[in-house]
Amino acid sequence: MRDQPHFLPRLQLQSLLDLLIAEDYQCMGPQIQSNAIVFKPFSQVTALTQGITDYQDAGHYRLQPYDSPRNFHWNCSAQLLKPYFFQAEQVLWQVEKQQDGQLVFCQTQSHQPKRAFFGVRACDIAALKLQDQHFLHSEFVDDHYAENRRNNLFIAVTCSKAGANCFCHRTSDGPAITDGYDLLLDELNEGFLLQTGSDEGERLCQQLLQTQVLEIASSEQQQQADQSLSQVRQTLFDNDDQRLQSHQSDQSQPPQFKAQQQSQQQSQQQHQQPKHLPFDPELIRQVLMQNLDHPHWQELAETCLSCGNCTSVCPTCFCSSQRDIPELDGSQAQHVRQWDSCFSQGHGYIHGYQVRGKTQLRYQQWLTHKLVNWYEQYGRSGCVGCGRCVTWCPVGIDFTQAAMQICQDNGQISGDRVRGDRVRGDRVSKDREGGHNDN
Amino acid sequence: MAQRIPAQILSQHSDADVTVTSNAATDAYADTTNNGKANVDTNTRLKVAVHKFASxxxxxxxxxxxGADLLTVNRLFDIRHFAEAGLLDNRPLIERDIDVAIIEGSVCTAEDIQRLQQIRDSSQRLITIGACATSGGIQALRNMADAQQWLAEIYARPESLSSLDTATPISQHVKVDLELWGCPVNTEQLLHALRNLLWHSLPENNKDKVCMECKRAGNICVMVTENKPCLGPVTQGSCGAICPHHGRDCYGCYGPAENTNTDSLSQRFSGFGLLPEEIARKFLLINSQSKPFLEEGKKWHNQLTSQPQTSDKGLRL
Structure with a gap:
């Protein structure tokens, strides 16, 4: 499985860092800030997270001590690549008023340094591909995104644990990292298995070999890494089964979405319901779109704050709004693009008319675009299973549970299907072909 | 006094600028008002008056x-009255011919009502700035209490005061053309609005939640990581999410956002262990008279009064 793996002893991680710095890379790595793991520039490995892990649940994120020298034993940072490439705020162009009253427009150019990202995960890579598809590979190339995407090096790390909100196995985006990286690390206590995935990665690897930083990985080390990955995969599926059993035993109860009223403990029990999606394109497309009048949408709307946190942390969401920031004297103005959200007022506003005034319609837009209409646009779902939208929802709405609830109540999903069996479109019941309810 | 310094700056430049007839700023105004004719006399500058009520x-x-932008403001606008800056228009209110009246503060006395009406009558446009002017401000907490009793408890000679039992937003008394929320408003917000006025446009109506700004700023959510009762998800932005940026929970000083779900948020606060009185206090603070906050606050306050609390921090509203 691992093609010619090398071994990078833990003490030599700094050598890799030094090499990259010598090659003018700005290194970005996981560090702790405001009780969460964020990505910031660093030049010493001591700045990296170490002896720490994360615990994530719906609307809940905590860092916990972890008795190990590992730097990457956590699942999903608050944000990772999106803010660096699709910037939260970006000046697109400037306009200046000349003496004679003429307006002169110029496109702003930002020049980014070469950047190396340490600790990129399978879900992050999958999301990056989707963002690339939108900004780079569609009819119009986004110059600003393209500029930000130049000269980046991705040092991916295979997840060594599965978080409670992780479901990359459901979207086929993880937990194994198969491509999209320059260097791939599998973290063991004593160091890292290292593989290359690009010419640049190979070149760097050769340099490390020349300076005798790398060793040959032993078969035990390879075995350990393989076992770790299998264990992660197993945990992901075990979590499914546990949640499914819990969900089935709760079937008689009404859909429970008032997590807010519950204590921490109760809330955790509630989150043991299915968290994974029935990621079958046909199932999702037909069932969700045929059930836009399902009562569960209204229940969701009663809980949803329409605050846009989910879309902001989603690594694939790409919606933006634009505004002008004029100088006070009116002599010039900047035209700024900023992250928008389908939960905002402006997103649903067309000239003189608000098409998504209510939260229910905004939630439907978010969920159906991500899981249904994304197929039309980009040939796959827009969800990569990172679970950020679940973790960072202030009221703990579980996106996957929302989709499950609507599908399941229509008898669409049996336990087998949830466990991963493919469901054919012709098996989808047609008995609830509800129209779009615009109320 | 510190606040007089800008006043001097303003008046000095006011004199100097009379001779300036062509600059980018006045041209910008001229373009939209005089069909592009340049060299507009500076007397065509919009006449501005800043008034204070209870605040x-x-x-x-x-x-x-x-700061330095004040000089530009003074070049662009003819500031006729701004007592805080030392500029006084001594003519009777009703005789003043003002283009833009900027109002701070809420209406708390009978005299306020009369003065406000006169300001409105003599002004083309009226803008309110800040929580007091837009939703009553913190002094509006007395709207839910026995104001006379409060007066009696606090002042040695309450009969020497003549205040209304309520503090009310400006829009409750006269037509308001633009409301700038915030406690206090920030300078950029204010200057942006002024700039737009010169173009005869309104600044964009940013009623999006603080969360949007917070996430754009790269802040970490204090609700999710620390269970802090943050009002960001129901509060409108423009503040730059400064409270969460410094690790504290938003207290809603910019007023309610559009499409708020205060019920869900306060249920969450309850889940964090906040008592009904604490939840009521979250909503009934700076923007207590804004409808969504008032309703939500009252709901929890009523729960409090129907079920007496043992806490000694009783909410006296």
């Missing part, structure tokens, strides 16, 4: 804190 003056300070 702490913080919003006027946001104006005065504009």
């Amino acid at each position: 702490c003056d913080g919003c006027q300070l946001a104006f005065l804190n504009a």
Whole structure:
């Protein structure tokens, strides 16, 4: 499985860092800030997270001590690549008023340094591909995104644990990292298995070999890494089964979405319901779109704050709004693009008319675009299973549970299907072909 | 006095600018008002008056804190009255011919009502700045209490005061053309609005939640990581999410956002262990008279009064 793996002893991680710095890379790595793991520039490995892990649940994120020298034993940072490439705020162009009253427009150019990202995960890579598809590979190339995407090096790390909100196995985006990286690390206590995935990665690897930083990985080390990955995969599926059993035993109860009223403990029990999606394109497309009048949408709307946190942390969401920031004297103005959200007022506003005034319609837009209409646009779902939208929802709405609830109540999903069996479109019941309810 | 310094700056430049007939700023105004004719006399500058009602003056300070931009403001506008900055228009209110009246503070006395009406009658446009002017401000907490009793408890000679039992937003008395929320408003917000006025446009109506700004700023959610009862998800932005940026929970000083779900948020606060009185206090603070906050606050307050609490921090509203 691992093609010619090398071994990078833990003490030599700094050598890799030094090499990259010598090659003018700005290194970005996981560090702790405001009780969460964020990505910031660093030049010493001591700045990296170490002896720490994360615990994530719906609307809940905590860092916990972890008795190990590992730097990457956590699942999903608050944000990772999106803010660096699709910037939260970006000046697109400037306009200046000349003496004679003429307006002169110029496109702003930002020049980014070469950047190396340490600790990129399978879900992050999958999301990056989707963002690339939108900004780079569609009819119009986004110059600003393209500029930000130049000269980046991705040092991916295979997840060594599965978080409670992780479901990359459901979207086929993880937990194994198969491509999209320059260097791939599998973290063991004593160091890292290292593989290359690009010419640049190979070149760097050769340099490390020349300076005798790398060793040959032993078969035990390879075995350990393989076992770790299998264990992660197993945990992901075990979590499914546990949640499914819990969900089935709760079937008689009404859909429970008032997590807010519950204590921490109760809330955790509630989150043991299915968290994974029935990621079958046909199932999702037909069932969700045929059930836009399902009562569960209204229940969701009663809980949803329409605050846009989910879309902001989603690594694939790409919606933006634009505004002008004029100088006070009116002599010039900047035209700024900023992250928008389908939960905002402006997103649903067309000239003189608000098409998504209510939260229910905004939630439907978010969920159906991500899981249904994304197929039309980009040939796959827009969800990569990172679970950020679940973790960072202030009221703990579980996106996957929302989709499950609507599908399941229509008898669409049996336990087998949830466990991963493919469901054919012709098996989808047609008995609830509800129209779009615009109320 | 510190606040007089900008006043001097303003008056000095006011004199100097009379001779300036062509600059980018006045041209910008001329373009939209005189069919592109340049060299507009500076007397065509919009005449501005800043008035204070019951307030702490913080919003006027946001104006005065504009620094060097104040010079530009003075070049672009003809500031006729701004007592905090030392500029007084001594003509009777009703005789003043003002283009833009900027109002800080809420209506707390009978005299306020009369003065406000006169300001409105003599002004083309009226803009309110800050929480007091837009939703009553913190002094509006008395709207839910026995104001006379409060007066009697606090003042040695309450009969010497003549205040209304309520503090009310400006829009409850006269037509308001633009409301700038915030406690206090910030300088950028104010200058942006002024700039737009010169173009005869309104600044974009940013009623999006603080969360949007917070996430754009790269902050970490204090609700999710620390269970802090943050009002960001129901509060409108423009503040730059400064409280969460510094690790504290938003207290809603910019007023309610559009499409708020205060019920869900306060249920969450309850889940964090907040008592009904604490939840009521979250909503009934700076923007207590804004409808969504008032309703939500009252709901929890009523729960409090129907079920007496043992806490000694009783909410006296």
